[in-house]
Structures are given as C-alpha cells and as structure tokens.
Amino acid sequence: MADSTKSATLEIDGKKYELPIFSPTAGPDVVDIRKLYAQAGVFTYDPGFTSTAACDSTITYIDGDKGELLHRGYPIDQLASKSHYLEVCYLLLYGELPSPAHLEDFESRVTSHTMIHEQMMYLFRGFRRDAHPMAIMVGVVGAMSAFYHDSTDINDPWQREVASIRMIAKMPTIAAMAYKYTIGQPFEYPRNDLDYASNFLKMCFAVPAEDYEVNPILARAMDRIFTLHADHEQNASTSTVRLASSSGANPFACIAAGIACLWGPAHGGANQACLEMLKKIGTPDRIPEFIARAKDKDDPFRLMGFGHRVYKNFDPRATVLKQSADEVLELMGIDDNPILQVAKELEKQALADPYFSEKKLFPNVDFYSGIILEAMGFPTSMFTPIFALSRTVGWISQWKEMIGDPQLKIGRPRQLYNGSTMRDYVDIENR
C-alpha cells in the first residue's frame, strides 16, 4: 500500500486524533482506523460494511456509479467478448494475461485435475435424491480436505498452488455430479479432449446410452456465464472465504464456507429466486401487481435480480448477459420465450417507475443468467451451483492474495453491545 499523504482529524470529547488517509489506484480514499481503538478507546460501527474496506486488494475493481467492473484492470465486457474463462482464471490468479505457452500449460494443468478421488463418489450416496445440489456441493467440497491432504498446508506456496488448480478443475465435476445424482442418472466422467465449458455440459447432459455432441454456441454461452461470475471484489461469499481463511483453515473448508454463503437468495441464490419469480408473474399483465408488492414497505417481497449494494447504475454483467439471452434463445428456437418477454417487460416497467430509478435499483447479474441457463436445459436448482463453480476462481484468487500477505491477521470484528450489564446469578428457588 502506498504511503499516506494526508490524514483525517477526529475529535472526541475535545481530544483530536489524526487518522492516516490512503489513496488507491482507483476508487475512494480510505481512512485508516486500525489504531483508533488503541488511541481513542472507541469502535467504528458499520454492520453491513457499507463504508468499510476490509482489505487491500489488486484483483477486481468495481465502480458502482459508472457500472464498471475490471479484473486486473481489464473491463468485463472486453473479457467476455475477447477472452475465455480459463484465461480469465489465469488473469485473476497471476495478475497478467498469459502468453500462449503459459495459457497452454495452465489449461493442461487444470485439465489433468478434473477427476475427483473415486472414493468421493460414496459421499453423494449419503444424500437424499431430492437434496438441493448446493447442499451436496457444500458437503463434498468441504470433504475434499479429507482426500487431498497434500494440498492443505496453507504455508506452503506449492500446496497453495496445487489446491488452487484442484478447486478450479474439480468444481465442474462436483457440480455436474450433484446434478446427475438428483436426477437419478449415472455420473459422467470428465474428458481431457473437451474444453472447460464443453466438459461441464457433457458431464451434465450426456448419458451412457448414446453419444453426446456439445453444441459450440451453448458451450460459448456457458463459458461466458462462467467468465461473468468469476470474481466480484469483496462480496459476501468472498468476504466469508477471506474471514474463514484468516484463521488458517484449509482452502477446501474455506471454499465450502463461501459456497454456503453464496446460497442465500440475497446473493448467489438470486438467480434461482429470480426465475421462480418470473414464472410466478407468468404474463406481462401481472407485472404491475408484483412491482406494487416490491414497493410496499409492509411486504417483504423484493424484485429478485434487481438492486445491488455497489452498482447504482447498470450491472455491466447484466448488459452482456441480456445479449447472450437473445442469442441462446434464438439458437434454441424459443425466441418467443414467455419468461424472457416477462423479464424484458418487467425491466422496462420497473426502470420507468420512480421507486426503482430513485433508489437506483437496476437489473443485476442474476436477472438474465437464469433465463439463459433454463434455455440451456438446467433446472433452477442448478443455477446457484453454476454460480459457485464460476466464482471458485475468484474465491481462490482472493484467498491466495490474503494468505500470501505477510501482515495477515485473523479477522475478529468487535460489536456495539446493548445487552445486560453485569448482574449476579439468582438461584432457581428465588426466581
């Protein structure tokens, strides 16, 4: 972090405290409060972390007002149109776009790790067939620390590298197996002659009874969805991975914690919730009823796929996904898809409504992704597992950055305590 060139003055009870200010390469300045409690005996209070920078990172930058998303400085719309997921993985992990030779080596290392330990198959059998695939993924990914002991020592850079490659390589296999298990079909093994996205589609949709040809346009759309979900600064699940990792827990356990957090409907579970909402709306004439509910303070209903903690403009990922939705639906011959029609009309009516425009509530990444995934043949229960698969490289990259920081400290927030002050125990006969 660059040296501080200015400071903020905080005055409490007549006493002044100088707090260093650091200026980043992009985004708001930060006020360094690390010594505040020791100097002034006070905490700051920010339960939703709306005004708190929890770390110093060089991986992803978001400008919510401009609707900008950069991975190591490269805009997401350029990466989505010119790059591909494994190249973006390399960029997030190592900080630069790879040379042809480095990319070939990286892709070869990922490909050679796509199978999982055969004994892990039995973990799936412990779940009911109607288990949500996210429940299976949390369990199986956490259990990886019981199978890959040679890449759990976080202090060994080589083991960190192996764990990173293993996670990126095995997540599609685990996600596809979770899907196959819930539909009662046999697992499909990964193939080394397929690219990352094609491999995932094959493991999900191939059956032993016949040959399966991956549609290259669907593979491209799948790869683009992976790329658009790869990383997103210090979102809730990434912050969960960072906090879990700060205790020194092994990488597989920390990624499992990230998967659990992502599952929530306010976060990665929104893509499933959004499609279910669009289906519940059903036809464009019912949209006003749901918009009214979303605006009603007494109604907990929210428009899923709308709003974002950071984006107060369009989510640039939603813009790209909207284009992909049209392409995939046209390819699948469902360009009159009623759900897409409801989505486009809902977006139009919501954005024309002052409630949404004034609160800067725009479609986010989850608004269109579900439409594409459903058109590709995935059930809604697989939407968040696909988000988790895609985000694994972001979690791993942020984990590596944090673990590699010599100033790493365990994350331990304090609190604003409003409970009972000290009082003596009362024996039960006196209560």
Ligand code: SDX
């Ligand atoms: C992701 O952080 C990330 O980067 C996440 C993510 C990533 O890539 O990792 O981008 C992925 O999680 C995208 C978000 C997916 N979630 C949803 O689509 C669920 C619906 N959205 C909301 O739950 C909400 O918008 C959040 C959780 C996304 C953001 O909530 P904030 O920033 O805490 O905002 P808020 O809840 O304080 O809302 C501000 C106001 C409130 O009204 P007031 O109390 O000020 O009157 O806007 C209202 C909210 O009631 N509001 C909505 C709304 N979202 C916010 N009203 C109706 N519908 C909505 N969707």
